[in-house]
Amino acid sequence: MAALLLGSIGVLAETSHLQRAAFNAAFAEAGLDWHWSEVRYADLLARSGGADRIAAEAARRGEEVDAAALHARKSALFQQALGQGVPLRPGVAETMQAARAAGQTVALVTTTSAANVAAVLAATGLARADFDLLLTRADVSNPKPDPEVYALALERLGHPEAHAVEDNPDGVRAALGAGLACAAFPGALHDTANFEGASGIVEILDPGIIA
Numbered sequence: 639m640a641a642l643l644l645g646s647i648g649v650l651a652e653t654s655h656l657q658r659a660a661f662n663a664a665f666a667e668a669g670l671d672w673h674w675s676e677v678r679y680a681d682l683l684a685r686s687g688g689a690d691r692i693a694a695e696a697a698r699r700g701e702e703v704d705a706a707a708l709h710a711r712k713s714a715l716f717q718q719a720l721g722q723g724v725p726l727r728p729g730v731a732e733t734m735q736a737a738r739a740a741g742q743t744v745a746l747v748t749t750t751s752a753a754n755v756a757a758v759l760a761a762t763g764l765a766r767a768d769f770d771l772l773l774t775r776a777d778v779s780n781p782k783p784d785p786e787v788y789a790l791a792l793e794r795l796g797h798p799e800a801h802a803v804e805d806n807p808d809g810v811r812a813a814l815g816a817g818l819a820c821a822a823f824p825g826a827l828h829d830t831a832n833f834e835g836a837s838g839i840v841e842i843l844d845p846g847i848i849a
Contacts, residue, residue: 641770641800642737642848643791644730645782645813645820646748647758648805649843651724653716654683654827660716661688664708672699680827686749686782686808688712713754720761727823729843734768736845743798745771747791749781771795783808785815792816801847807832821847 647653658679665672672695674682682691689709696703737744748755752774759765766772771794778786792800802813802820806828813820814835822836823843830839840847 640740640848641743641745641791641795641798642733643745643747643788643800643802643813643818644734645802645804645809646806647746647750647755648825649803649823650726650730650746650764651758651762652727652826653720653724653758654679654825656719656724657688657712657716658827660712660719661692663715664712667711668703668708670701670703676827680829683825683828684807684832686806713751717753717757720757722761723763724758724761726762726764727843728841729845733843733845733847737848740848742848743770743795745769745773745791745795747771747773747787747802749773749775749778749787751775783811783815785812788813788816788818803843803847804836807834810834810836 644650658674662673689705692703692708693705696705734744746769755774771791773787773791775781778790780786800818802818803823804810804813804820805823805825810820810822810833819837822833822839824830824833824839833839
């Protein structure tokens with residue numbers, strides 16, 4: 639049986655602007671004079687890992703911060719913002735439905751936190767039951783771009799022929815590292831030039847991807 643592997647919460651919903659706003663709000667609450675503009679944040683999105691981005695920013699500025707605590711606060715603010723609800727990205731519902739109709743399994747294969755996943759599912763109207771498999775950061779030792787989470791997904795699904803979809807470059811690298819073809823469905827602030835190795839770059843998720 640084939641499988642459709644959706645690689646992140648950003649594939650499901652456009653979260654880039656909410657994430658950036660949450661980072662900046664967390665910085666302000668902590669008394670930091672940091673502010674990530676859209677241009678700066680777009681550059682940072684070339685690599686995954688919010689806590690790592692914070693630590694790198696502190697190092698660049700020669701300041702000391704508790705990156706883990708600051709990132710936790712950012713995540714809480716992000717989850718609060720999601721409480722207002724967000725729409726699914728174009729083509730996501732149709733592609734998931736087409737995969738089901740074709741007898742494929744549908745999985746969410748992310749290394750963000752389980753709390754972020756739960757918040758995005760609630761915000762978009764999706765449920766845990768909409769996925770045959772759902773993996774988060776808690777399921778693996780190493781986040782993307784390490785391919786561990788994709789290898790685990792393939793193992794748990796019985797090593798099907800699978801199609802991956804990612805919204806960020808590190809996600810694509812993870813899928814490729816697991817031997818998968820991966821379509822890029824970039825978020826609003828992602829530079830499409832960073833998606834080296836993707837099987838294609840799409841603005842609207844097309845059910846034809848499961849063929």
